[in-house]
Amino acid sequence: MTGGDGDGTAAAPATPPPPLEWKFSQVFGERTAGEQVQEVDIISAIEFDKSGDHLATGDRGGRVVLFERTDTKEHGGSRKYLEKTDYQSNRHPEFRYKTEFQSHEPEFDYLKSLEIEEKINKIRWCQTANGVLFLLSTNDKTIKFWKVQEKKAKKVAEMNVDPLKAVGNGSIASSSVSSINKSSHTTNGEYKDFSSGAIQSLRLPVVTCNEPSLVARCRRVYAHAHDYHINSISNNSDGETFISADDLRINLWNLEISNQSFNIVDVKPTNMEDLTEVITSAEFHPTHCNTLAYSSSKGSIRLIDLRQSALCDRHSKLFEEHESPGSRSFFTEIIASISDIKFGRDGRYLLSRDYMTLKLWDINMDAGPVSTFQVHEYLRPKLCDLYENDSIFDKFECCLSGDGQRVATGSYSNLFRVFGSVPTSTEATTLEASKNPMRRQVQTPARPTRSLSSSLTRVVRRGGESTSNDTNGNSFDFTTKLLHLAWHPTENSIACAAANSLYMYYA
Numbered sequence: 001m002t003g004g005d006g007d008g009t010a011a012a013p014a015t016p017p018p019p020l021e022w023k024f025s026q027v028f029g030e031r032t033a034g035e036q037v038q039e040v041d042i043i044s045a046i047e048f049d050k051s052g053d054h055l056a057t058g059d060r061g062g063r064v065v066l067f068e069r070t071d072t073k074e075h076g077g078s079r080k081y082l083e084k085t086d087y088q089s090n091r092h093p094e095f096r097y098k099t100e101f102q103s104h105e106p107e108f109d110y111l112k113s114l115e116i117e118e119k120i121n122k123i124r125w126c127q128t129a130n131g132v133l134f135l136l137s138t139n140d141k142t143i144k145f146w147k148v149q150e151k152k153a154k155k156v157a158e159m160n161v162d163p164l165k166a167v168g169n170g171s172i173a174s175s176s177v178s179s180i181n182k183s184s185h186t187t188n189g190e191y192k193d194f195s196s197g198a199i200q201s202l203r204l205p206v207v208t209c210n211e212p213s214l215v216a217r218c219r220r221v222y223a224h225a226h227d228y229h230i231n232s233i234s235n236n237s238d239g240e241t242f243i244s245a246d247d248l249r250i251n252l253w254n255l256e257i258s259n260q261s262f263n264i265v266d267v268k269p270t271n272m273e274d275l276t277e278v279i280t281s282a283e284f285h286p287t288h289c290n291t292l293a294y295s296s297s298k299g300s301i302r303l304i305d306l307r308q309s310a311l312c313d314r315h316s317k318l319f320e321e322h323e324s325p326g327s328r329s330f331f332t333e334i335i336a337s338i339s340d341i342k343f344g345r346d347g348r349y350l351l352s353r354d355y356m357t358l359k360l361w362d363i364n365m366d367a368g369p370v371s372t373f374q375v376h377e378y379l380r381p382k383l384c385d386l387y388e389n390d391s392i393f394d395k396f397e398c399c400l401s402g403d404g405q406r407v408a409t410g411s412y413s414n415l416f417r418v419f420g421s422v423p424t425s426t427e428a429t430t431l432e433a434s435k436n437p438m439r440r441q442v443q444t445p446a447r448p449t450r451s452l453s454s455s456l457t458r459v460v461r462r463g464g465e466s467t468s469n470d471t472n473g474n475s476f477d478f479t480t481k482l483l484h485l486a487w488h489p490t491e492n493s494i495a496c497a498a499a500n501s502l503y504m505y506y507a
Contacts, residue, residue: 016425017405020418020492020507024435025093028067028502043497046486049125049133055095055486055495056135057502058120062104064137064216066148067095093493093506099148101216104139116141122233124242126255134219136242140229143222143244145255150212157208220258225251232282238289245282250294252306264312265294265304280395281340286347291316293343293363299336299354303363317366319350321359331383331392339395344404345489349421353398353409356380360407360421373419373428376411378476391478399487399494406492410482414498433482433498437505 031037040061047056055067071094107116119139126134126145133148228246235242243264244251250265265282269275277298285291290306302315323332335355342351349370350361356377359369375396379386386392391412398409406427410416414434420427431437485496492507 016420016422016427019420019427019429020406022418022429022431022437022494022505022507024437025493025504025506026095027435027504028097029500031499031501037499041500043484043500043502045120045123045137046484046495046497046502047123047125047135048486048488048495049128050489052488052490052493054098054125054133056123056125057497058103058123058137059500060117060119062102062106062118062120062139063100064103064120064123064135064146065100066098066133066214068098070094070096093488093491093504095504099214099216101146101148103137103144103146104142107141109141121230124233124235126235127239136233136235138230138233138244141223141226143230143233143253144218145220145222145258146216147219148214148216151215152212153210154207155210156205158206220255222253222258222261225261231280232294234282234284234292236284236289237287241289243282243284243292245279245294247278250279250282250292262310264306264310266311266313267296280338283341283343286343286345288347291347293341293350295338295341295352297337298333299338301338301341301350301352301361317363319361319363319366319369321368321372331387334387334392335383340397342398342400344400345402346404349400349404351398351400351407353396355392355394355396358398358407358409358419371421371423373407373417375409375417376476379412386478389478391481394481395483396481397484399485401487401492402489408485408487408494410485410496412478412481413476414480414482415476416482416485416494416496418494431505433496433501433503437503 029041040059042060043057044060045056045058048054049056053069053072055069057065057067059065071092103120104118106118108114109116117140120137121140122136122138124136126136128134131149135146135148137144137146222244226244226246226249228248230244230246232245233242240255242253242255244253244261245265248266248268249263251261252264253261265279267277267279277296277300280295280297282292282294285293291303292306293301293303295301298320300318300320303317303319304312304314305316306312308314308316323336338352338354340353343349344351348363350363352359352361352369353375356379357375358373360371360373362370383392396410398407400407400421405420405422405425406418407421408416408418413432415430415432418427418429418431419425480498482496482498485494487494493504494506495502495504497503
């Protein structure tokens with residue numbers, strides 16, 4: 001099996017790009033000072049579509065909210081035309097609220113006496129057609145396929161119409177009257193006079209068209225296929241299938257068939273006491289429809305090829321970084337658990353996030369990560385406290401820029417970090433989810449430190465901090481966390497969620 005689009009990947013530039021200067025763009029659902037956040041309003045999923053013109057968020061209340069980009073439409077012209085006229089250089093990305101709908105409701109599993117939350121775990125956009133939007137959303141147990149389109153609602157505005165006084169509908173009334181013979185037979189054979197003015201109570205319906213409204217309709221429901229909580233869904237590049245993953249199994253679905261799925265990965269042991277690791281995330285390769293990757297709670301990533309067998313219980317490649325002897329502790333396995341993985345746009349690189357670090361992997365090199373980014377090294381002395389309050393089990397997401405030159409992930413105190421992924425880059429920016437994102441900057445080393453983990457792989461470690469306070473002396477707040485964020489597929493624009501607020505930034 002070929003590992004990726006190695007031939008199509010551009011060589012790394014000799015000099016890294018300069019660090020980006022991030023600016024605040026928009027905020028939706030901003031809280032006022034002292035305002036209490038309702039649990040159901042907290043954002044739990046964010047996803048751009050492939051074009052970057054639409055953005056979807058899901059919350060713990062089971063709602064999906066859609067936003068659409070407006071700055072390209074307002075200035076007119078196609079994307080290619082705007083690129084030709086160099087419009088992108090001074091473009092300010094702007095989105096507006098489009099629509100929202102209730103995707104999931106709370107349920108109760110009577111067989112297992114288990115309450116199923118309505119919280120949206122993941123959202124994935126599907127291919128659009130004729131301006132109609134399609135997307136998948138899932139909670140812990142049920143996946144739904146949604147169709148969102150504009151519809152013009154027609155309704156009867158009036159019934160009693162005077163043809164002489166009706167505005168805009170006189171032609172309808174007069175044509176209706178004129179189409180009736182001036183005289184007509186009744187059931188008794190008698191003649192009735194239908195000449196103008198003879199009928200005073202003729203009732204004609206007048207149909208009016210309202211403004212087009214967006215209607216979300218659930219096309220299919222994919223249920224009863226997972227015994228454990230669904231943690232991932234991912235679309236295939238073939239546009240016809242997708243996968244869903246829970247703690248122990250990965251299922252393959254056809255978008256058109258909701259009552260049947262195929263189990264392609266099963267890590268459940270015969271005796272549950274022998275269980276040593278669980279599946280934490282799964283993602284299809286962006287261009288190879290036969291390839292997917294899934295991560296585990298032991299910090300490993302497995303690449304599998306669907307062409308090998310129906311049940312992919314053997315991996316094609318295994319990516320993991322071995323701990324150095326003597327460095328193990330009680331927390332080693334907990335913080336090694338991978339919470340999210342993302343393929344780069346060309347499929348050559350794979351980004352993973354564990355509790356302490358971001359790691360960038362080349363899928364053609366399984367000896368170790370090509371780069372390791374320290375997200376919040378200052379937390380290492382506090383792991384015992386974080387274990388006591390369960391914060392050590394927080395699942396942070398990660399994302400890559402469209403050009404693959406930068407990666408980003410969230411942290412505590414509503415902070416998120418952006419790193420340059422080019423080998424010679426020293427970019428390690430800390431931003432706050434607020435209207436002044438550069439307010440809390442963390443000092444970073446001027447040059448990255450390098451170490452050789454093997455003869456094949458160079459590991460670059462960047463962005464480590466030595467203190468739990470920022471340069472302004474502000475202490476970090478572990479109760480506020482930025483778990484969810486997404487990078488625009490074609491531009492340097494990031495959307496991130498801080499509780500119930502959606503912040504957007506551009507560079």
